[in-house]
Amino acid sequence: MKRNPYRSQKIAFALLLLATLLIIVPVGLIVVIIVQKGLPAINWQFLSDIPRQGMRAGGIFPAIVGTLYLVFGAILFALPIGLLAAIYLSEYSKENFMSRIIKLAIVNLAGVPSVVYGLFGLALFVVFFKFGASILSGSLTLGIMILPIIITTSREALESVPQSFREVSLSLGASKWQTIRHIVLPNAIPGVLTGTILGLGRAAGETAPILFTVAAFYLPQLPKSIFDQAMALPYHLYVISTQVPNVDEKVRYGTALVLLAMVLFMNLIAIIIRYKFRRKKKW
């Protein structure tokens, strides 16, 4: 058979399109199914009440609050450390054995399974530092888990600032730190924020790291301090889906919908920030 370059191009194009469409289908299905089954459960009581009747009725307010605490606790810890580490890695460290080890460690940190983070958090924060099963332990564990995301995206953001800006700033007699502070950082902030919010979304959705470190099976009250246990949406979803018999399907899907909405909302914010700054970008 003689090869027809025009036809092989068409086949390649069709395959690429097919693969791309295959990505959209599961996303669409997940959203449709969860919205369809969960939406009937959503009302004011569901969002603002404590769980009642052995979590078969009432609301999921403590779990929403718990997840918010955990997510912002994680970011409070991971953003400063991650950003400073990224600045060091991209602006100061020289290419040598040490910096290669650090970069390798970050890549590996991103590859650690989340349940291992849970066990690690249990050993270090809950037991060794005696924080107990608490918001503090959970936030720190989640923080370490999202650290690689924040470092990697921040480094990319810093390195995408053109080298010529640094040269101009230095050539005007500004110091290296002034250059970073006034030229590099302001132009990297959108990328850093995007990474941070992606990290937030990841932290909000994970079950395993909070399983051993913070999550309460059933706690019909709000946490009073960072040393309290708390409920959290992913774990609550797990509990009502597998551990409690006879939970109405719409309560489960309602919980899933709230969690999904929170994560998608954060991603949406990330996209908006990126879009706004890209339009403002001046080079």
Next chain:
Amino acid sequence: MVAPQVKFEIRDLNVWFGPAQAIKRLDMEIAANEILSVIGPSNSGKTTFLRTLNRLIELNVNCRVSGAVELEGKDVFRIDAELLRKKIGMVFALPLPLPLSIFDNVAYGVRMHGLKNKDKIKAIAEEALKEAYLWEEVKDRLAESAFKLSGGQQQRLCIARTLAVGPEVILFDEPCSGLDPISTAKVEDAMLKLKEKYTIVLVTNNVKQAARVGDRTAFFLSGELIEVDKTDRIFTAPRDKRTDGYIRGKFG
């Protein structure tokens, strides 16, 4: 009239990037208030030479320097790099405004050096913009992004930004390579005026530009200084036939 004061004295300067030697055994003097044009084909070490003078080559991790560069008798490699670059301004090949407003671009240097007084900053910026022949064109739009200016205006903005710091020497690295002939003429006019106050080193790929503005012209080839002399002499009676060949466009 007193003999021209020596601004830069360069002795036995060698620069390597990894194993490749970019500048070989360079000896040269640069007098105060002269325009020294540096010509030569690509890869002849012209830009490296400029970036050695303000130590910007130190940004290259694998760069190595030997020999001496003295600014008014002081070894530049022993002066604080920030202080040195305050005295030696640089205008780059492409117009490179910082992503700031027109005003903030010009004010950037002095602000970084700690000047806080707003009126003083304003006065310095206005003065610098006038010196770079840009004031009339931008005085009503100082708050606009510097990227809204045309290429030629951006390059004059970069000159103003360099002047605002109050340098003694200005290094021009092919400042007109991206500009049209009219903008080029404006930048050249600015340079000729600036020479009254500043020492200028101009690296250029445009031989005619060297002839138009340079007091003296240096010809570099493969990292070596072939000859340096009064511009008239270089262009009428060069001593080396390679210089002659280059300015006649026979190679490079």
